[in-house]
Amino acid sequence: MSMTRPDKNAAKRDHILAAAKALFAEAGLEGASLRAIAARAGYTPAALYFHFPSREAIYAEVLRDSLARLKAAVAGGAARDGFRGAALALFDFYAAHPQELALGFYLGGGGLAPRGLGQGLDPGLNAALLAALAPMRAAGGQEVATEAFALAVGLLVMSETRRIRLFGLSAR
Structure with a gap:
């Protein structure tokens, strides 16, 4: 049985997102760049525009998927x-x-700096992050959840850069 047009479009979109995620x-x-994403996916840049209006929209979709998986992990x-x-x-997921x-x-390309994807994408992504962390806020309160998130991120960065070894500790 052959795939329907919507199925083919969904498969192509998923392939683009997988290629973009690896490149990001x-x-x-x-x-x-959009050109690099297209090349990685095996399509022309014009083919990407059929599915996504911009590179930032592709990044947002990859991030949205990540946050959905984080939300499921934290809720569990x-x-x-x-x-x-x-x-x-949260810690184990990351x-x-x-x-x-x-x-x-x-x-990925310039160290620590305030970044975003623009007013059209940032509010939704920020809401998705807050939704992923909602079980922590519900169980421990806003301040405790924020402190735990900051601690987890700091420990993960120290673990990934192996700086945690300076203290003779492991992150978990």
Whole structure:
């Protein structure tokens, strides 16, 4: 049975997103041009425009998928063990997928700096992050959840850069 047009379009879109995710992991947002994404996916840049209006829209879709998976992990952790479970699920998700942390903080091509994808995309992505962290906020309150998130991110960065070894510790 052959694929329908909507199925073919969805498959092509998924292929573009997979190629873009790999390129974003290697080069960051700034280093991944639309032309490079198209080449990685095996399409022309014009073919990408059929599915996405911009490189930023592609990045947003990759990040949206990451945040949906984070949300599921944190919710599962909270269901098992309240705040502690949610916080550990957050940590474990990013420890297992450090490229997802870099994706969420736009860390691929210029170090630490305030970045975003523009007013059309940022509010929705920020809302998705807050939704992913909602079980932590519900179980521990806003301030405690914020502190736990900051601690987890800091420990993950120290672990990925191996700076945690200076203290003779492991991140978890």
